[in-house]
Every structure is written in C-alpha cells, then in structure tokens.
Amino acid sequence: MAEASILGLQDQFSCPICLDLLKDPVALSCGHSFCMVCINGCWDQEDQQGVYSCPQCRQTFTSRPAVSKNTMLAEVVETLKKTGLQATRPAQSSSGPEDVECDSCTENKSKAIKSCLVCMASFCETHVQPHYKSPAFKKHKLVEASGRLQEQICSQHDKLLEVYCRTDQQCICMLCMIDKHKKHDTVSAAAGRAEKQIQLLKLQGTFQQKIQAREQELKELRKAVESHKHFAQTAVQETERIFSDLIKSIRKRCCELTQLISAKEKATVSRAEELMKQLEQEIAELKKRDAEMKELSHAEDPIHFLQCFQPLMTPPVSAVSPTITISSLLSFKDAVHSLSKSKVELEARLKEQFEKTSSEVKKILILPPERREDFLQYSCQLTLDPSTANKRLNLSDSNRMATDRDVQSYNYLVAYA
Secondary structure (H helix, E strand, O other): OHHHHHHHHHHHOEOOOOOOEOOOEEEOOOOOEEEHHHHHHHHHHOOOOOOEEOOOOOOEEOOOOOOOOOHHHHHHHHHHHHOOOOOOOOOOOEOOOOOOEOOOOOOOOEEOOEEEOOOOEEEOOOOOHHHHHOHHHOOOOEEEOOOOHHHHEOOOOOOEOOEEEOOOOEEEOHHHHOOOOOOOOEEEHHHHHHHHHHHHHHHHHHHHHHHHHHHHHHHHHHHHHHHHHHHHHHHHHHHHHHHHHHHHHHHHHHHHHHHHHHHHHHHHHHHHHHHHHHHHHHHHHHHHHHHHHHHHHOOOOHHHHHHHHHHHHOOOOOOOOOOOOOOHHHHHHHHHHHHHHHHHHHHHHHHHHHHHHHHHHHOOOOOOOOOHHHHHOOEEEOOOOOOOOOOOEEEOOOOOEEEEOOOOOEEEOEEEO
16 A cells, blocks of 8 residues: 555656656746756757747746756655655557557557657657657657647658748748748747747637636526526416416306306296186186176076176186286396307407417517517617706707717617617
8 A cells, every 4th residue: 555655656756758756856837847857858959949848738938947956856756766666667558549659669559658850750658768868869859649740741841840930820841931931920830839829828718708608698598498487387377277266257157147047937937836826716716707697697587686696796806916927038038148248248358368468478588689670679769868968969859869069960879678
C-alpha cells in the first residue's frame, strides 16, 4: 500500500518531457514543473519564433522566462530517491485504431507520444529519448503526437510551414515569404498563433456568454412549459367541474320540473275523476226523473197526476259547476314551449361564452409572436406627454406625432403591448 502511494507521488514529480524524476526542477508561472535541461532545450527550439510556451498547457510568454532551480521541489525529489524506488517509465502500449503510430518501431507499432516537426515523424516513449538527450536534435521541435504532420508541409516548396501571412490569412513556408507572399504582412507561426489565441479567447468569451444566455432562456422556457402544463391541467379540471356542476344543475331542474308536472297531472286527474263521478250520479238522477215524468204523463187519474207532479218539478241538486273548461292540455303545451325557448336561449348563451373563452385560450402564448401580423394584434397608438417631451420636439395637436425642430423630420411611434 505504501509502495503504491510512493509510486503515485513519483508520477506527480516526474518531468512531462523526459518522464524521469525531476532533475534540477524549475517551476513556471503557469504552475507546471520541468527539468531545467528539458525546458531550456524546448525553448532553444523556439528562439527563432521569439515566443515561448509551456510544453504542457501551451501558455505563451512574450519573452523567455528566467528559470532557476526550485530548492524545495528538489529536496522533495531527493527524498523520493532515498526511498530506493526510482521512477520507472510505464510499459510501452501498443497503438490503437485512433492512436498515432511510432514511425521508428519496426514490428509491433507502439503508441507515439511526440511528433518532430523537423524529422516529420512521430516517436514512442523509447524512440523519442534521443531528441531529449542528444545535442544533434537540440534544434528539433517536438509537439504532441499528431497524424497530420503532412499538413504542416508546404505543398509547393516541400518545406515546413513556419510563417503566418496576415494578408492572405494562411500559413506559409520561408520560401513562400520571399516568393508569392513578398511584401505581405507576415509574422512567425507562433506570433500568429498568439494573435489568433487572443481573438479565439474573445470569441470563446462571446460564445460562453451566448451559452449562458441560451441556458438561462432554456431554463426559463422549461419553467414556463411546466407552468403552462400545470395551468392547463388546472383549467381542464376546472372546466370539467364547472360543466359537471352545470349538468347536475340541469338534471336537478329537470327532475324538479318532471315532478311538478307529475304532481299537477295527479291532482288534476284526481279532481277530474271526482267531477266525472258526480256527473255520472247527476246523469243517473236526471234519467230517473225523466222516466218518472214519462210514466206520469200517461197516468189517467187526475188526482194521482196532481199529487205526483209537484215533487217532480223540483230539480235535483247539482254538485258541479254548470260549465267545465278543459285547459290542462294547453297549459302543458305552454310549459313545454317555455322550456324549449329556455333551451334555445341557454344554448345561445353557452355558445357565446364558449367562443369568448376559446378566443382567450388562443391568446395564451409561451413564446412571443414572430410574424408582423402576430404583433399587430397587440399594437396600439401612443399618446405623447407634452410635460416630459424633449424641448427640441414639437408635438401635434393630438400628441401622437413628434417633429424635430432642427431637421423637421417626422417620427411615428408605434408601441406593441
């Protein structure tokens, strides 16, 4: 467990260039540390461009930094060495389908870690060591392993692209600079990169602001959508409740009215049946009197005729009115007609309210309108306030038009609510 911890520390105190424990370590202002020999070797290759950079984070320096041995860091490295565990380079890994292959490996191609812009070749960890240790490669420039080295060669002169032409906005070689690009505004590729780096950072800042703005808009839009869904669901529930209450109310009124009609029918029929019974009794009594009168009219005895005549002249008592008016059918017809009229009026009122409500629903928007026609429905004329208008403006009588006293130009103002 302790050995694994020490090995982890060795990785932190290894030079990113030679991959060995730091020798005479120096720390740059960007925070990365290198062997003094390694970093000076890299910067020696950048002397021609005049722009120096950190091999790890690529931070550039306009002038070559003065480096000195970091004593504290050197003591830490010495402590690690005393543990008896020297930093070992990781095992060579074979190149994968997306890795850059080492051009020096003959059989099993290892993964390249650096590419040389002078050799125009890529090297694995083993084959790149001569570039760090041999003075013959001192002026060679190493970069991160790249499979696009040929793109850095001038197609016309077969030379390394080292110059940036500001005039034509392209990379050129030294021969191009004295040929087709003569008298053009040119700088070194590193200087050109530094300039473009500034532009890139500004553009990146703009993009980040746009990203933040769009993310905020997306957040607000999602919130609006959720609110819209919530309010829509609530509206649906309320609509169903209102119509359910309306249906219940109509059914209740229907039940009450049918009960009223049935009660009225029962009472009227009962009264009519009572009257019919009385009429039948009266008719029977009248028929009996008629039979007695007929029999008396044939009597020959005068005394008997006279004695029976007077009682027959007294009419039987009638329990019903002399005139009966049948109006129940007309009454129910009027009631049905009145109910039908109420139905038509209710449907017309519901239709009017439905169209009004539908119009309000159609106005609900999450996003603002995009077409001019969509905006115009919210347009209205502004009335300018003379007390707050600029002194150089003349307002019309209706306070809807402003005239510039100096140039006499008219500006028509339209506000979108």
